[in-house]
Amino acid sequence: xxxxxxxxxxxxxxxxxxxxxxxxERDGYRxxxxxxxxxxxxxxxxHVVPLSRIRGLDPASYRxxxxxxxxxxxxxxxxxxxxxxxxxxxxxxxxxxRW
Ligand SMILES: [Zn+2]
Numbered sequence: 001x002x003x004x005x006x007x008x009x010x011x012x013x014x015x016x017x018x019x020x021x022x023x024x025e026r027d028g029y030r031x032x033x034x035x036x037x038x039x040x041x042x043x044x045x046x047h048v049v050p051l052s053r054i055r056g057l058d059p060a061s062y063r064x065x066x067x068x069x070x071x072x073x074x075x076x077x078x079x080x081x082x083x084x085x086x087x088x089x090x091x092x093x094x095x096x097x098r099w
Pocket of ligand 1: 031032035038041076080
């Protein structure tokens with residue numbers, strides 16, 4: 001089976017690819033987040049505890065958490081990017097420029 005995968009920034013490497021594949025197969029390639037607008041088809045992997053929250057750990061522990069299947073779940077691109085964008089609500093500012 002050939003799967004084309006977009007390469008995520010900063011997440012390269014054999015270990016990450018293995019963990020990611022494992023989680024996607026475990027979750028049946030179905031998105032586990034189900035946020036509004038979810039496409040349902042998981043192509044990405046989301047961290048349950050965001051890595052941004054576990055700063056300050058030593059690199060070995062950080063890596064372990066980053067690759068821990070218990071801390072990973074399958075996500076579609078929509079949900080993944082929604083969460084990855086941070087917890088700020090998406091606010092589109094319409095600046096009306098008056099001439
Ligand atoms: Zn989704």
